[in-house]
Amino acid sequence: MQQQQLEKMKNGKGFIAALDQSGGSTPKALAAYGIKEDAYSNEDEMFDLVHEMRTRIITSPAFDSNYILGAILFEQTMDREIEGMYTGDYLAEKKGIVPFLKVDKGLAEESDGVQLMKPIPDLKALLKRANERHIFGTKMRSVIKDANPEGIKAVVDQQFEIGKQIIAAGLVPIIEPEVDINSPEKEKCEELLKAEILRHLNSLNESELVMLKLTIPTVPNTYKELIEHPNVVRVVALSGGYSRDEANAKLKENDGLIASFSRALSQDLNVNQTDEEFNQALQQAVKSIYEASI
Template identity: 85%
Template sequence: MQQSQLEKMKNGNGFIAALDQSGGSTPKALALYGVSEDQYTTNNEMFDLVHEMRTRIITSPAFDSDRIIGAILFEQTMDREIEGMYTGDYLAEKKGVVPFLKVDKGLADESNGVQLMKPIDDLDDKLKRANERHIFGTKLRSVIKEANPEGIKAVVDQQFEIGKQIIAAGLVPIIEPEVDINSPEKEKCEELLKAEIRSYLDQLGQDDQVMLKLSIPTVANLYKELIEHPNVVRVVALSGGYSRDEANEKLKENNGLIASFSRALTQDLNVNQTEEEFNKALGDAVDSIYQASIK
């Protein structure tokens, strides 16, 4: 772990760009970008197209370290190159942006009101490659839909169990137990989740560092004590299906919480835009999310 990158993640002004849509969500991401499914026939072609999209985003002058402090990558993106450099190296060296890797394999079926992560049978190999590719940290996503104490405990247990393996590999885990923004029990879910996370944080070793990626809470500043916890590098928020304007407004109500948006970042980008149009659309998005993050 690079000390300068850790310092940037702890104290840098800005937000984290989530560019980690994986196999299941790639067609949707491409469709929003204006690339329909009839424009590719194989998975390789699909991944080539999404890498072109991500390359266009990352190389844009609007994608800069003055406002973006980190970026989360899909595994295929980590293994591909931008302008002759592995993506993580390009981000770190050319852009001054800290690279993260999504390591989960998607969600298991719902049980006890939650979706745990599917088993990550190749985690050791992924972490080894992440270190070789100079990746700073990882991301793990589960989903909470109901205020079921047993289910929420299972989510947090799994997240921290895998998180400890990631810490042992010298990387910083982003622990992401997303609360579904459409849950009728969202506020109650968040109270239960905060208590479970807090109890795990208090058991970590003094030098164990984690990040948290959470849905923007219904009650503003609910996660203040997590943000201030000595084992937490940073707490970031996902957009969770809110439009960018709505996500930004909710984010502004939470002191110390910064964005890690995916669709809300890229929603106005289109494959058919000129470079000028594309850079302006991305720049406007980056600026509005940055302003909501540093409020």
Template identity: 85%
Template sequence: MLNQHQLERIKNGNGFIAALDQSGGSTPKALAGYGISEDEYSTKDEMFDLVHQMRTRIITSPAFDPKHILGAILFEQTMDREIEGKYTADYLAEEKDVVPFLKVDKGLDEESNGVQLMKPIPDLDDLLKRANDRHIFGTKMRSVIKEANSEGIKAVVDQQFEIGKQIISAGLVPIIEPEVDINSPEKEKCEEMLKAEIREHLDKLDENELVMLKLSIPTVANTYKELIEHPNVVRVVALSGGYSRDEANELLKKNDNLIASFSRALTQDLNVSQTDEEFNTSLQKAVESIYEASV
């Protein structure tokens, strides 16, 4: 059964969703951005310990507050770890009133028909059960679209909604993320095709089957207006997709009721060597600017 307080916050709250879900493949890059190079750890365990310290520092910072931040997307490892003696999702919900989400995909397949589908998620049922045990509200999974190929785009959306329904059945809200590559020469055309495909799937959902969408900021402002207003859509959030924070914020501001779910754009100015005061000030600045762009 969905937590109604959390549903209300995500559906109608002012703010944005922090993406803290870099996985095994993208963690070295996230750590490097934070000032920790690959020669400072020798095992995967050490790497994950370091990234958990980074995320703990972000989440426990006074700048990470519910006035600006509605939710946070976690990596599986983060869900299973603790912050100040509580599982991460419980810490977020109880100490911060921030709604916890979990990244469930296992990364991307090779490109085919101008898209990258998700790799199979063989243990998804077990993972969703653990997510419920850990008081997770929703999930996130990413595919990528690079070309305006109707067969490829249809395959992406079909796969997203098929797995999305499995997630809904487990009592969670899926964030469906078919990212359009911001460097695609056909980005605008991809977005029009993607919108039509998503709309078709949304219209087939029962009234109690709720989803969220995480999309690239569209080339034409308010392209996704009809998706944002769809009764089965809790919220539409935007990824930064490789834009700098300033660029992403400026583009986001042009879109009504589209809110941020930024990852790198949120953490780009944070560094392991900063004092707590410097760190909190940098994070506060990022949080406030992304919040302004979202509201």
């Protein structure tokens, strides 16, 4: 299965769905879906509602492996079931979609123009559980706001240091150093970031494979070298706050870069839609993101 999934991630046509909003961003995700904060009175109820939303997305006929290569899950989603199967197994076996897990614990305070990841104290146990749940890869996010060489180096160093632990556990890490789309030095950040990533990629041995999740660059095809690098399975793009139309338009300018959108995927979905309306809205989103990705 792992080899088949690797082949699909490397050469398949489509995009990765990001369904991994976690504790802090869950109320926002639910609100966008039409569920206000007064609809739940504690965290458990909130997570039940978000699992219902994700189940509705994943079980929809529009959530189709002809368009979607993989899906990134939040830890709670991995541990829960859809139609009696763990979510990762449901995705892989029923849908033919490759499951990933978000492993980071959120962002640290800003320093040197960047936000590193908070420590991940239970990483080893989490990766063991991910393997038991048949997860293919992981994702972890840091944020770059200024073109500060020390800050950007620290972000990439941290990503690859943890990335190597993930590779050692038999999973493929998605390394996500997001450049803030509102950074006044976005293009300069991207040049520095690319150089740092290349430095790390060139020091990997041939069996150490990673994926990259990057903000759509200001200058199209900035990341061509990364996309073509032998240690890179795939480079995917985040929507980063752009609307879907804007993100799709920018993505189309970049050869070989595919989408991994969350908000841009689910922005038109609503809890009050009939299944027909919901599936239609999701299908439109899926098809437009797919078109931009190929």
